[in-house]
Amino acid sequence: DAKTTQPPSMDCAEGRAANLPCNHSTISGNEYVYWYRQIHSQGPQYIIHGLKNNETNEMASLIITEDRKSSTLILPHATLRDTAVYYCIVSNTGRDDKIIFGKGTRLHILP
Amino acid sequence: DGGITQSPKYLFRKEGQNVTLSCEQNLNHDAMYWYRQDPGQGLRLIYYSQIVNDFQKGDIAEGYSVSREKKESFPLTVTSAQKNPTAFYLCASSIAGPYNEQFFGPGTRLTVL
Numbered sequence: 326d327a328k329t330t331q332p333p334s335m336d337c338a339e340g341r342a343a344n345l346p347c348n349h350s351t352i353s354g355n356e357y358v359y360w361y362r363q364i365h366s367q368g369p370q371y372i373i374h375g376l377k378n379n380e381t382n383e384m385a386s387l388i389i390t391e392d393r394k395s396s397t398l399i400l401p402h403a404t405l406r407d408t409a410v411y412y413c414i415v416s417n418t419g420r421d422d423k424i425i426f427g428k429g430t431r432l433h434i435l436p
Numbered sequence: 437d438g439g440i441t442q443s444p445k446y447l448f449r450k451e452g453q454n455v456t457l458s459c460e461q462n463l464n465h466d467a468m469y470w471y472r473q474d475p476g477q478g479l480r481l482i483y484y485s486q487i488v489n490d491f492q493k494g495d496i497a498e499g500y501s502v503s504r505e506k507k508e509s510f511p512l513t514v515t516s517a518q519k520n521p522t523a524f525y526l527c528a529s530s531i532a533g534p535y536n537e538q539f540f541g542p543g544t545r546l547t548v549l
Contacts, residue, residue, distance in 0.1 A: 361538075368440075368526050368540030369479070412478065424538065426471070426479035 328352070329413045334431040337407075343400040345430050347413030350394045356417045358389060359424070360398045362409040369412065369426070372398065408434045439463065440541035442527050447546045449521075457512045457544045459527035465539070466532045468510035472496060473524040473543075482525075485510055486532065514546065521548045 330348040337343040349358065359374040373380055373387045375396075380387045386399040400407055412429040440461045449455045461468065467486045471479040481494030485504040499518025504510055510529075514521045524545050528538040 359537075366524075366543070366545075368528070368543050369538075370540070371537040374537070424481070428476075428478045 328356075328415045328425065329427055331411075331413050331427065331430045333428065334433065336433045336435055337400075337403045338435050339405060340402055343403040343407065343432060343434070345398040345400075345411050345413075345432065346395065347398070348395045349413070349415045352393050352415050353417065356415045358387065358393075358396050359414040359416060360385070360387065361412045361414065361426075362407075363412070363429070364406075364409045372411075403432075403434045405434050405436060408432060440527060440529055440539055442525075442541035442544050445542065445544060447544055449546070449548050451548055452516045454516060455514050455521075455546065457514065457525055457527075457546070459510045459512065459541060460508055461510075461529045461539075461541075462508060463529055463539060464507070465529035466507070467530045467536075468504070469528040469530075469538065470494075470500070470502065470510070470512045471526040471528065473526060479526060482512065521546060 357374050357376050360372040361369040363369040372384050375387045375389050389396045410429040410431050412426050414424050416424050443458045469484040470482040473479050480496050482500050483491055483494055483502040485491035488504055488507050491502050491504050501513045524543050526543045527541045530536045530538045
């Protein structure tokens with residue numbers, strides 16, 4: 326079973342910020358939070374990951390709560406191309422740990 | 437360009453036939469993975485390999501086999517023992533271990549008739 330909980334779907338207006346929540350209440354100290362997205366019928370694409378601190382790259386920002394039990398992926402200015410399924414994953418730094426993809430959040434960007 | 441290639445994009449087979457899906461990467465990654473995805477579902481891990489000539493079963497390995505004779509290649513065979521093989525199959529690779537960013541191929545959609 327996935328170690329994360331995400332809403333099954335969300336809508337966001339084009340040009341607005343999309344905020345995708347993820348709960349990972351059982352996360353352990355050495356586990357990272359990863360976000361991937363999958364556009365229809367394509368392979369997933371890595372977005373961002375973090376451990377404790379907030380992270381930002383050219384695609385998105387990742388906000389992790391102080392207790393690390395939840396996080397939010399922020400797409401600052403959503404476009405129609407951001408319509409996809411977004412997966413939140415926790416994975417530790419051990420070599421034998423397996424990434425478990427849950428069902429993710431289906432994000433619809435509305436024109 | 438560096439990346440992962442999977443071929444073919446669409447594959448049709450008759451029930452009872454074995455079929456091999458190709459996965460090649462030129463990213464010099466040590467680790468490679470095979471996932472299965474059913475409609476409306478997340479990805480499930482079939483097999484993974486962290487080094488040449490070594491691989492481990494994932495969560496749903498029954499009915500599948502793999503080999504890792506070369507660093508660049510990780511073919512997946514769907515055998516006749518797999519009860520419901522029709523699915524979307526995705527290959528991925530990473531630097532070392534699953535905790536690093538995984539790069540995915542475009543996928544192969546297998547339909548067994």
